[in-house]
Amino acid sequence: MLEITNLSIHFNRYDRRMRQVRTETLHDVHLSIAAGEIVAVVGSSGSGKSLLAHAILGILPSNAQVTGGIQFKGESLTPERQKRIRGTEISLIPQSVQYLDPLMRVGEQVQQSVRQGDPVELQRKAFDKYNLADYVAKWFPFQLSGGMSRKVLVSTATVSGAKLLIADEPTPGLDVVAMKETLDRFRKLAEGGCAVMLITHDIEAAITVADKIAVLYAGTVVEIAHRSDFAGDGEMLRHPYSKALWRALPSQQFTAIPGSQPLPQALPKGCVFAPRCSSATKECEESPPELRKVRNGEVRCSHAT
Numbered sequence: 371m372l373e374i375t376n377l378s379i380h381f382n383r384y385d386r387r388m389r390q391v392r393t394e395t396l397h398d399v400h401l402s403i404a405a406g407e408i409v410a411v412v413g414s415s416g417s418g419k420s421l422l423a424h425a426i427l428g429i430l431p432s433n434a435q436v437t438g439g440i441q442f443k444g445e446s447l448t449p450e451r452q453k454r455i456r457g458t459e460i461s462l463i464p465q466s467v468q469y470l471d472p473l474m475r476v477g478e479q480v481q482q483s484v485r486q487g488d489p490v491e492l493q494r495k496a497f498d499k500y501n502l503a504d505y506v507a508k509w510f511p512f513q514l515s516g517g518m519s520r521k522v523l524v525s526t527a528t529v530s531g532a533k534l535l536i537a538d539e540p541t542p543g544l545d546v547v548a549m550k551e552t553l554d555r556f557r558k559l560a561e562g563g564c565a566v567m568l569i570t571h572d573i574e575a576a577i578t579v580a581d582k583i584a585v586l587y588a589g590t591v592v593e594i595a596h597r598s599d600f601a602g603d604g605e606m607l608r609h610p611y612s613k614a615l616w617r618a619l620p621s622q623q624f625t626a627i628p629g630s631q632p633l634p635q636a637l638p639k640g641c642v643f644a645p646r647c648s649s650a651t652k653e654c655e656e657s658p659p660e661l662r663k664v665r666n667g668e669v670r671c672s673h674a675t
């Protein structure tokens with residue numbers, strides 16, 4: 371359904387001395403999501419998760435330069451096509467419930483996203499599917515609980531039969547029950563033939579529902595693993611950063627590694643993770659490793675086995 375190849379994003383901006391600086395915020399991303407598949411994109415704040423989503427939707431700021439290819443249903447996603455199918459075939463479940471218009475009744479907001487068929491009928495069906503009572507359609511966003519707002523966002527994103535759904539951090543702040551409901555909803559959508567990209571900080575949530583996990587670090591996909599690789603001591607994982615992420619979880623060893631993720635304006639010359647990696651060699655510092663297949667997954671580390 372979605373095929374991303376060699377996708378890079380640069381920003382041009384001027385510094386205080388009016389010199390143009392070019393920063394790379396996403397580096398050579400390869401990622402594909404099949405129909406019926408859920409792929410989680412995990413990584414810490416600033417790793418480029420939202421930029422990746424915005425590149426697919428074609429909603430990056432105008433000073434962003436995008437290179438590489440994005441294919442949707444086997445055809446190139448040009449800016450014109452992105453504009454045409456955004457909100458219908460490809461839709462976003464935004465990071466925050468603040469995306470709801472506070473002055474518009476929620477039923478109307480869902481109806482506005484309908485491009486084909488009877489808006490009222492389809493909105494009713496969507497509410498029914500997500501256990502929202504009919505009368506809620508007449509409510510304004512401030513009248514909704516957090517969980518209901520999320521259901522309205524999902525209804526809006528799915529009401530016109532999207533084939534690719536991108537959910538940007540849909541779970542923070544949800545209690546355990548609401549979180550499980552949200553994740554179950556994605557599973558059902560995938561079972562219905564949707565391709566789902568689930569962007570999250572929460573690895574534990576990701577592995578309960580995603581088929582594959584892409585680990586993003588400083589704009590680079592360092593590993594694409596299967597959910598089952600996140601187990602035990604992380605010995606099935608291929609990249610030292612994925613292992614470190616896994617071991618840093620409170621439910622695991624709770625051990626953090628020293629250092630911090632480099633900023634886009636200060637990326638290392640070689641492997642982005644080399645400055646924090648205990649097995650880094652001269653070679654790692656010199657040039658960035660290629661993405662390669664290792665044990666049914668993919669990794670950007672020349673030492674991975």
Ligand SMILES: Nc1ncnc2c1ncn2[C@@H]1O[C@H](COP(=O)(O)OP(=O)(O)OP(=O)(O)O)[C@@H](O)[C@H]1O
Nearest residue numbers: 381395413414415416417418419420421422431634
């Ligand atoms: N308009 C912009 N101009 C320049 N740099 C940008 C712009 N938007 C984002 N960036 C940079 O790109 C990097 C990735 O940002 P992005 O929002 O994709 O991170 P994220 O992984 O979604 O983080 P979070 O988990 O906090 O949402 C950051 O370093 C950010 O500063």
Ligand code: NI
Nearest residue numbers: 419420421538
């Ligand atoms: Ni983000």
